Amino acid sequence: MEGTAWIDRLAASDVVLLDDFLGTDASAAVRAEMQDIFAAGLGRPARVGRGEGESYLPDTRRDLIHWFDDVAQPPAIAGFLARMEALRQTLNREAFLGLRRLECHAAYYGPGAFYKAHLDAFADGSNRLITFVYFLNPGWGPAHGGQLQLLGPHACVIEPRMDRLVLFKSREVLHEVLPSHADRYTLTGWMYGVDEERRRRGGVLGDLS
Numbered sequence: 001m002e003g004t005a006w007i008d009r010l011a012a013s014d015v016v017l018l019d020d021f022l023g024t025d026a027s028a029a030v031r032a033e034m035q036d037i038f039a040a041g042l043g044r045p046a047r048v049g050r051g052e053g054e055s056y057l058p059d060t061r062r063d064l065i066h067w068f069d070d071v072a073q074p075p076a077i078a079g080f081l082a083r084m085e086a087l088r089q090t091l092n093r094e095a096f097l098g099l100r101r102l103e104c105h106a107a108y109y110g111p112g113a114f115y116k117a118h119l120d121a122f123a124d125g126s127n128r129l130i131t132f133v134y135f136l137n138p139g140w141g142p143a144h145g146g147q148l149q150l151l152g153p154h155a156c157v158i159e160p161r162m163d164r165l166v167l168f169k170s171r172e173v174l175h176e177v178l179p180s181h182a183d184r185y186t187l188t189g190w191m192y193g194v195d196e197e198r199r200r201r202g203g204v205l206g207d208l209s
């Protein structure tokens with residue numbers, strides 16, 4: 001990837017697009033592993049909110065997701081996660097964002113699936129600071145739908161093209177996924193700042209990574 005100019009673009013406009021993120025072979029390998037995950041039935045209907053407020057709201061979102069935990073992932077997905085971890089460290093070094101960790105899930109939007117307008121940061125003092133979405137849809141065209149629509153001052157339409165990564169500020173950028181008319185695979189994740197609860201308890205040092 002080209003230097004760190006993308007960090008200035010993210011700071012200036014809250015959103016940045018990086019095309020050809022992994023390259024042709026690596027992105028195709030990630031897509032194949034994603035297809036295996038969902039073909040194996042590992043996708044679960046995504047829920048909205050968290051903790052006791054979490055619920056299945058099919059009028060709000062209709063994707064299937066599979067969370068990655070700490071155990072080993074298939075090699076191409078592991079390579080993607082390693083790249084994202086490197087980006088997290090670059091953001092900390094160059095932009096002093098204090099991003100402590102990242103989480104990521106695989107998502108599959110089948111025909112008719114969507115995700116209505118939302119912010120990714122929870123209202124209860126969430127520490128999600130940066131959202132990333134990596135698109136895995138070769139041959140995408142407008143008839144396939146599933147565009148990531150940014151709203152409000154950031155309004156623009158992002159086509160979910162193969163090997164494209166978008167990063168945006170989780171608290172600032174209202175967005176929605178328009179109805180998909182084809183299989184749509186993505187890796188979506190978040191980089192977290194200092195845990196608010198932990199900070200209140202004075203345990204920040206234990207959270208350093």
Ligand SMILES: O=C(O)CCC(=O)C(=O)O
Binds near residue numbers: 120133177
């Ligand atoms: O798949 C996308 O384009 C965005 C997904 C999203 O907004 C989310 O999972 O919070």
Ligand SMILES: [Fe+2]
Binds near residue numbers: 118119175
């Ligand atoms: Fe989102």
